[in-house]
Each structure stands twice: as structure tokens, then as C-alpha cells.
Amino acid sequence: MNAPTKPPEARQRADVEILTLGCRLNAYESEAMRALAHEAALSNAVIINTCAVTGEAVRQARQSIRRARRERPDAEIIVTGCAAQIDPQSFAAMPEVSRVIGNAEKMRAESFAQTHERVAVADIMSVRETASHLIDGFAERTRVYVQVQNGCDHRCTFCIIPYGRGNSRSSPAGEIVEQIKRLAANGVPEVVLTGVDLTSWGADLPGQPQLGALVARILKLVPDLPLLRLSSLDAIEMDNQLFELVTQSDRVAPYLHLSLQHGDDMILKRMKRRHSRAQAIELCQRVKEARPEIALGADLIAGFPTETEEHFANLLSIVDACGLAYVHAFPFSPREGTPAARMPQVERRVVKERAARLREAGAAALERHLNAWVGREEMGVVERDGFARLPDFTPVQFSGGGEGHRRLRFTGHDGQHLIGAAA
Numbered sequence: 001m002n003a004p005t006k007p008p009e010a011r012q013r014a015d016v017e018i019l020t021l022g023c024r025l026n027a028y029e030s031e032a033m034r035a036l037a038h039e040a041a042l043s044n045a046v047i048i049n050t051c052a053v054t055g056e057a058v059r060q061a062r063q064s065i066r067r068a069r070r071e072r073p074d075a076e077i078i079v080t081g082c083a084a085q086i087d088p089q090s091f092a093a094m095p096e097v098s099r100v101i102g103n104a105e106k107m108r109a110e111s112f113a114q115t116h117e118r119v120a121v122a123d124i125m126s127v128r129e130t131a132s133h134l135i136d137g138f139a140e141r142t143r144v145y146v147q148v149q150n151g152c153d154h155r156c157t158f159c160i161i162p163y164g165r166g167n168s169r170s171s172p173a174g175e176i177v178e179q180i181k182r183l184a185a186n187g188v189p190e191v192v193l194t195g196v197d198l199t200s201w202g203a204d205l206p207g208q209p210q211l212g213a214l215v216a217r218i219l220k221l222v223p224d225l226p227l228l229r230l231s232s233l234d235a236i237e238m239d240n241q242l243f244e245l246v247t248q249s250d251r252v253a254p255y256l257h258l259s260l261q262h263g264d265d266m267i268l269k270r271m272k273r274r275h276s277r278a279q280a281i282e283l284c285q286r287v288k289e290a291r292p293e294i295a296l297g298a299d300l301i302a303g304f305p306t307e308t309e310e311h312f313a314n315l316l317s318i319v320d321a322c323g324l325a326y327v328h329a330f331p332f333s334p335r336e337g338t339p340a341a342r343m344p345q346v347e348r349r350v351v352k353e354r355a356a357r358l359r360e361a362g363a364a365a366l367e368r369h370l371n372a373w374v375g376r377e378e379m380g381v382v383e384r385d386g387f388a389r390l391p392d393f394t395p396v397q398f399s400g401g402g403e404g405h406r407r408l409r410f411t412g413h414d415g416q417h418l419i420g421a422a423a
């Protein structure tokens with residue numbers, strides 16, 4: 001879990017600071033909250049957009065609140081995000097906290113008015129609309145996240161997210177296209193479609209369009225957008241049109257981050273995931289056959305309750321079986337209120353040890369991926385001085401400066417990044 005990001009102007013102590021924890025959806029919403037707080041004439045305040053995906057994330061939220069109060073003794077401390085949505089009273093009880101607002105409320109300007117009630121957190125399960133806001137871009141970011149969907153109708157047994165974000169709801173395609181037109185017109189080189197359960201986009205819209213139809217519409221109606229990327233998705237729920245576009249269009253980034261979670265059928269069943277080991281492997285092979293340059297990443301959880309050494313072996317072997325380049329390895333973290341927290345737990349020491357072995361398998365996979373690039377050249381998007389990313393999400397440290405799109409030649413790697421120079 002990354003430390004909360006502060007945009008550059010915070011260093012001069014911006015009047016209203018926004019600290020963002022957690023996922024890309026939070027990052028997008030923080031950008032929207034910046035405009036909403038301004039609209040409400042909020043001043044001398046710190047907004048903390050929290051995450052609840054793990055116990056560690058909630059601990060960091062509390063830590064950030066205490067630090068903000070120390071650093072800004074007279075500012076208003078407003079806490080929002082999934083941790084505040086799931087357990088508002090525990091944050092309201094913190095002496096450092098001025099107000100707590102929910103995930104739906106944070107997308108309304110009036111919630112930031114100084115007169116608003118101290119705790120404003122509605123039942124997130126009753127929310128039916130996405131509250132999308134047009135943004136112009138992200139401070140200093142070459143890659144801009146656009147929310148197309150929120151919430152989730154699934155109930156994976158380890159996951160607390162639906163309790164923070166509610167049920168699935170989609171932003172209308174027209175609004176999304178307008179948003180992306182605006183970003184492309186501002187010269188943004190890359191847009192990332194993001195949501196909680198991206199592949200459920202459209203299920204609640206008239207005619208139930210699928211994510212593939214949305215991507216096709218964006219590529220057609222925003223011809224000046226250089227690259228469209230998809231954030232994490234439930235690969236098994238990819239529709240045929242989406243598969244076609246991801247594997248055929250060079251304006252769709254050759255990178256898929258899969259929400260696989262495990263590699264053993266029994267554990268996948270106990271997680272209430274919707275795919276089997278064989279289905280995951282078959283899909284990855286089909287994607288790689290259709291577009292060999294595509295890179296695959298996945299979220300994987302080690303130490304899920306009842307996981308035996310045999311189950312764990314199937315988790316480890318899914319890395320190679322799916323040809324993954326990036327592995328986000330998570331030690332299982334019981335979330336109070338989820339079914340998995342009530343299952344027989346694996347010993348903490350064993351959970352940590354297995355997560356370390358999974359990370360090692362991930363490091364070896366990344367090493368193979370980076371080795372395959374050494375000696376070659378590719379166009380990258382410069383994110384900051386000396387750092388760029390390739391379309392397949394490979395990070396590059398390079399000499400020779402420059403910005404925007406740069407042709408780069410790769411001479412080696414450090415196990416994490418390619419090392420290169422402007423070609």
C-alpha cells in the first residue's frame with residue numbers, strides 16, 4: 001500500500017489538501033473532489049480519501065489523519081472513502097477528525113460546505129447512480145484514470161469493497177466519451193478506464209451494452225486519443241468484442257491486469273470467484289496467441305483460509321501457466337464482516353511465508369519479461385525526468401531526458417525497471 005500522494009502545490013501547503021489512499025478509483029474521485037471543494041468554497045481543510053481493502057489500509061488511514069492534524073492544527077480534517085463509508089463512527093470518534101462523509105456524499109459539492117452535518121454517510125447499497133464529474137486531467141500525470149463504473153454485485157468471500165462502494169452502477173457511455181474527448185483535447189496521451197468491477201459496465205444500462213461496445217465507441221469517437229488502457233478486470237467476463245479490440249487494436253494498450261486471486265479450483269470456489277484454473281489458463285493462452293506482445297499481470301492472494309501446501313502449489317504454478325509478467329502478491333488479510341474472516345485461518349507465520357514465496361515467483365516472472373526487452377527499442381511515454389512506461393506497462397529508467405513520446409533503446413534492467421537511453 002503506497003503512502004498518500006500529495007500534489008506538488010501541497011508543498012507550499014495548499015489551503016485545501018487532498019490525501020489519496022488506495023485505488024485508481026479513489027485517485028479519480030480525489031481529482032473530482034478538488035473541483036467540488038472549490039465550488040463549495042471550502043478553505044483551510046485536509047480531505048483524506050481512505051481505503052479499506054486490507055486492515056493495513058485502515059491503519060494507514062488513521063495514521064494519515066493523526067499526521068494531518070499534527071501538521072495542520074487549525075485545519076478542518078474531513079475523512080471520506082471506503083474506510084469511512086464502512087465504519088463512520090470509528091472515525092467520527094477520533095478527536096483529530098472534524099467531519100466524516102460517505103462515498104456517495106463525497107461526489108456532491110454541498111457536502112463540502114462548512115455548514116454540513118458532522119457525519120454524513122448514507123446507506124451505500126441504496127445508491128443507484130454513478131456521480132461522474134468531468135475532469136481536465138491529473139496534476140502532472142501523463143496517465144489519467146476515468147471512472148466508468150462503480151460498486152460491485154459480486155460477493156467474493158474475502159472482499160470488503162461492496163460494503164464500501166455499494167452495488168454495481170455504470171456511467172452512461174455519452175458522458176464517458178465527453179470526458180475522454182476533453183482529456184484528449186488537453187493533450188493527455190493515455191486514458192485508463194477504471195471501476196470496481198469493470199466488466200460489469202453496462203449491465204444496468206438500457207440495452208445492457210458490454211464493455212467491448214464502450215471501448216469501440218471511445219476509439220471511434222475520440223480518434224485523437226493515442227492510447228486507451230484498461231485497469232484491473234475479471235478476465236473471464238471479457239466479452240468477444242472486448243477480446244477483439246484488446247488483441248487487435250494498437251490504440252488499446254497491450255496490457256491486461258487480471259483479477260485472478262488464486263490458482264487452485266477448491267480455493268477459487270471458497271473465494272466465490274467465477275472462474276476455474278483451467279479457464280484462466282485458457283484465456284491467457286488465447287490472448288497471447290492473438291497478440292504475442294501483450295503483457296499480463298494479476299492480483300493473487302496467498303494464505304487464504306483452509307489453503308494447504310498443495311493448494312498453494314497450484315497458486316505458485318499459475319504464474320507460469322498464465323505467462324504472467326507482473327504479480328501483485330497479497331498476504332490474506334481477514335476483513336471483519338466478510339465470510340472468509342469466519343473461516344478456519346491459516347497461521348499468520350505461514351501466510352507471510354507463502355506471500356514471500358509468491359513474491360519471489362513474481363520477481364522471477366518479471367525478470368523473464370524484462371530480459372526479453374533487453375537489446376530492443378520501443379516508444380515509451382515519459383512520466384517524469386528519466387522515467388517512462390512502455391505500452392505494455394513496462395517501467396523504464398533512461399538517460400537523455402525529453403517528454404511525451406520517446407523512442408528508447410534498452411541495454412539492461414535492475415529486476416524492476418528496464419535501463420535504457422533515448423534512441
Ligand code: SF4
Nearest residue numbers: 152154155156159161
Ligand atoms: S469482484 Fe469480488 S473482489 Fe472484486 S470488488 Fe467485487 S467482491 Fe470484491
